[in-house]
Amino acid sequence: MLAYIVRRLLLAVLTVWAISVLSFIIIHLPPGDYVTSYIASMSASGSAVSEGEAKALREQLGLDKPITVQYLKWTGLMLQGNFGMAMEWGRPVSDVIGDRLTLTMVISVAAIVFTWALALPIGIFSAVYRYSFMDYVFTLVGFIGLAIPGFLLALIVMYVGFAYFDANVGGLFSPDLVEAPWNMAKVWDLTKHLPIPAIVLGVAGTAQLIRIMRSNLLDELRKPYVMTARARGLSEYWVVMRYPVRVALNPFVSTIGYLLPYIVSGSIIVSLVLSLPTVGPLLLKALIAQDMFLAGTIVLLLGVLTVIGTFISDLLLMWIDPRIRRGRQ
């Protein structure tokens, strides 16, 4: 059990490291550096930056050092929670990202909850009543759900809301609460706005999970112990729910590891269409403005939070699956 946790933790640390390298690469990929884009943005607003000033700024930021030193310095600052300045906003990156990152995670978790809440009963139903009319309906809907990219679904939802209900279904807060400080009313407002983004984000994952749950449960239902349970006179409900569902649930939890990155990833682009105050629109803006520090930090933090989420799901898996708990794979 300890070995399992240690192994997962090591992998998580390794992943975080890989993400940090990738984010650093993203920051350094475009030609020019922070100072070049700073000069560009300054001259766009009418004030010039002299050669000397540029040089001093480079030295101050350590941009004249070799790339490895820069990477170490950057990670060092990151570990202290200093993410640098967001150029366009003239504020520290952590200020700009703060709330938006939390909301990204809130939406992602809501999408996973939605995915589970729907996939579990439908998966069980489809397996128990295999080849029934509703099973075919769910399969068909699932196929279509898989085929529609998140942003298209968001577009369609927005369009339908706008054209037929004359309502703006985007956003996470009512207009009068956007700027308000956090209180119960605002939290309640958020919960009311959450379902639509959660559904849009969750549809593809739900379709996938239904198929996994269905095939897992079908495999379980064929096993002799199910027949034994039935022969002993257990009611059909308990025959299914007591053991096969619990066994089939296992891969359900283990797929969070893949589901979470997928949903976080999707939330970026869905947020843009639904104009949600997550890091998605911020990332796009930063990338277009070539504010690579902000962009790199967002990629890094999203990655790290995803890794943490995956790690939690690993612990959860250990909790529900005794085989892992007792150190057998």
Add this chain to the structure above:
Amino acid sequence: MAEHGAAEESSRVDPPGIALGVEAAAEPAAKHETRNLAEQRIAVATQWQLMWWRFRKHKLAVGGTLVLAAFYLLAIFADFFAYVDPSESDAQRSLMAPQAIHWFDEGSFKPYVYALKGTRDPMTFKRVYVPDTSTKIPIRFFGRGEPYELLGFIPADRHLFAVEGAKASESLFLMGTDTQGRDAWSRLMHATRTSMTIGLVSVALSLVLGVVLGGISGYFGGAIDSVIQRIIEILRSIPTIPLWMGLAAAVPNDWSVVQVYFAITIIISLIGWTELARVVRGRFISLKQEDFVMAAELVGCSKSRIIFRHMVPSFISHIIAATTLAIPAIIISETSLSFLGLGLRPPAISWGVLLQEAQNIQALVISPWLLIPSFAVIVAVLAFNFMGDGIRDAADPYL
């Protein structure tokens, strides 16, 4: 190996033409004979024939394949199906609605459309178009139009349909026009070419990476295997879209359309190879324990001969299935990136680029035809999924 597998599966496969005959022949003797015949055919059938027979039974997969064939025909002959230059813009005809085609003119089959007259709504100052019923624009099938080069080297000017001798302002707009007055139908044809090929090019790259790394991982095992497996796990636990966005944003602005096209395919396949590698590795590991591999080793075959002559042919069908199932994800990735403005950029035309126009909801409500390219995306992805599922089931009925 193939023969061995075939004998086992004989009860599952009906060779074409034989199963039907059985119903008609009532006598048990005749029935018995036909079945024998069927078994004989199965016994001598190659692995590919068996797969084909199983695939044919999967109606959705066959349907998906036909749809994809149609899509690729559109992609290859995009210039023929389009009737005007897809980047020819004209502010005078922006956001025109799709024209209704009138198929019959005075009782005979002579399709035509009415010319559209652009006016301004005096109340809202919006540009509106009213059909001018006095001017009929005849549509000619296989008529002459914009000159182009068929397959890139045959000069031609025939199009599926064309309006001969019409002025630009009174042309044909089957799917309306976009904000810059470009013909949506012609643009969709060219976008299909880009988006459908980007899937293929990208999947080819992923396939090379996946087969090489997955093969190494599965065949050698040990330390190399765990390193490659960890890399795959790490790559799969990173949210891909932000990463892609970051990489795609670094593509220099002054690159040509072709350069950007290849940069995007490389970026997408750099992260997309993991699933293919997983499939290849799994197959290698399970095949390594088969008797025929052991036999080949004992006979003294070289490693490369064992891999390419003995192992690869027996799992190539699985790779084809996994590849087919990987394409839709790539198409969605490209569409999403281009939709954000970070993938292919105008003047390149892809489904994602077309959908950029649909980003503005208000514009979309006024001109819903901008959403038409999304149907192409959904249908193509569905078709690939159906076909891939069919191939996978046909390749391995026990999976």
